[in-house]
Amino acid sequence: MQQVFTKAMARNIFLGGAVFFLAIYLALSYDTWQRIPERDHADKMTSAVLRGKYLLDSNDCIGCHTVNGEGAYFAPELANVYKRRGPVFIKAWIEAQPTGVPGRRQMPNFHFTQNQLDDLVAYLQWLSNIDTNNWPPNIQG
Ligand code: HEC
Structure with missing residues (x-):
């Protein structure tokens, strides 16, 4: 053929x-x-958001956490924690560390002032409004 x-x-x-x-x-x-x-929405970065970003970066939160999936996988994702927990919980949580609950992963205390906590929350709120097609999924880690 x-x-x-x-x-x-x-x-x-x-x-x-x-x-x-x-x-x-x-x-x-x-x-x-x-x-x-x-x-x-980078245009919505206020000075509080920038200060919060600086706090998150300079305290190496992503040494344990991830932000938009980048970082370490020891602790929960932080870019969507604002939607999961809200501002009041987040501030109380950060102030209450470490919990000392046996067998549970621990987070250090950073001794932030109230203003610093407000800036951190402003940054976490800004992060939560980035349109990432809902990635990573907002689950409790
Ligand atoms: C040494 C590791 C470590 C570092 C550094 C760390 N964290 Fe954490 N963080 C954890 C762990 C572990 C948990 C979860 C603990 C648990 O579930 O009991 C957590 C939980 C949280 C939560 C609650 C998450 C949720 O879904 O409820 C927030 C908010 C948070 N961390 C913010 C921060 C911020 C902001 C920083 C930096 C200033 C930071 N963490 C630095 C270990 C860390």
Whole structure:
């Protein structure tokens, strides 16, 4: 029988497919980049949010926690903790550490002032409003 599928055809299918999916990839990337400013709402970073971010970064909270999935996996995700717990719980929680409950993972006490706690909560609230398509899932860790 005659050969119907030539090398040239195989090459054309490969190249055509590569170009087609590259075009889809570029279009989707462009679409995502277009929407980043609205999704990350960086314009809503107030000075309290920036101070809270500095506190979170300089105290190495992500040495135990994750923020948007980045960090260590010893303690719960913090980017959505504001929605899970709310401001009152969060401040009381941070002040009450360590709990000393036997067999439970512990968090240190950072001796924050009330103003610092307010700034931290402002940052956690700002984080919780980034549109990440609900990733990571907001579950209690
Ligand atoms: C040494 C590790 C460690 C560090 C550093 C740490 N945490 Fe934690 N944190 C934990 C652990 C462990 C838990 C969960 C404990 C539990 O469930 O009993 C926790 C829980 C929390 C919770 C409650 C989470 C929830 O879902 O209820 C908040 C809020 C929190 N941490 C904020 C912070 C902030 C803000 C910092 C930095 C200033 C920080 N943590 C630094 C270990 C840490």
